[in-house]
Amino acid sequence: MLKIAFGSDHIGFGLKKEIMAYLTQKGYTCFDFGAHDENRTSYPIHARATCQAVVSGEYDLGILICGTGVGMSISANKIHGIRAVVCSEPYSAALSRQHNNTNVLAMGARVVGVELAKMIVDNWLAAQFEGGRHQERVEMITALENER
Ligand code: RB5
Numbered sequence: 042m043l044k045i046a047f048g049s050d051h052i053g054f055g056l057k058k059e060i061m062a063y064l065t066q067k068g069y070t071c072f073d074f075g076a077h078d079e080n081r082t083s084y085p086i087h088a089r090a091t092c093q094a095v096v097s098g099e100y101d102l103g104i105l106i107c108g109t110g111v112g113m114s115i116s117a118n119k120i121h122g123i124r125a126v127v128c129s130e131p132y133s134a135a136l137s138r139q140h141n142n143t144n145v146l147a148m149g150a151r152v153v154g155v156e157l158a159k160m161i162v163d164n165w166l167a168a169q170f171e172g173g174r175h176q177e178r179v180e181m182i183t184a185l186e187n188e189r
Contacts, residue, residue: 048091053106
């Protein structure tokens with residue numbers, strides 16, 4: 042079963058805990074890289090810790106939650122080896138895995154409710170990277186990253 046790293050800021054904390062409980066009950070191994078409470082914090086801190094656990098190979102995938110998912114996804118995409126998507130519906134979540142081989146999903150706790158978030162996560166986890174012509178494009182993304 043996949044190992045999933047989680048991170049949030051204070052706003053995403055509650056939804057993160059709901060999704061962690063949901064996936065743990067489904068048999069996934071989940072670990073929380075903070076925030077650990079609802080005290081004000083800054084999303085890049087927790088995006089960094091969570092994404093480092095993914096790029097190191099310790100965790101297979103990451104899920105990040107802030108108010109909109111935007112700050113988390115921008116921060117995550119600054120980290121070498123991370124392809125993060127921010128989603129508020131399941132279609133893009135699934136396609137982001139099939140075509141873009143995303144390894145981090147970001148969501149906004151002020152944007153999606155708990156049940157929609159579960160649906161997004163289910164679709165993201167169920168989808169498989171299709172490779173083929175998409176492999177070439179993902180390699181082009183890596184080449185862009187290596188220009189930095
Ligand atoms: C925090 O106020 C808020 O900016 C953060 O949760 C997130 O929405 C940033 O993108």
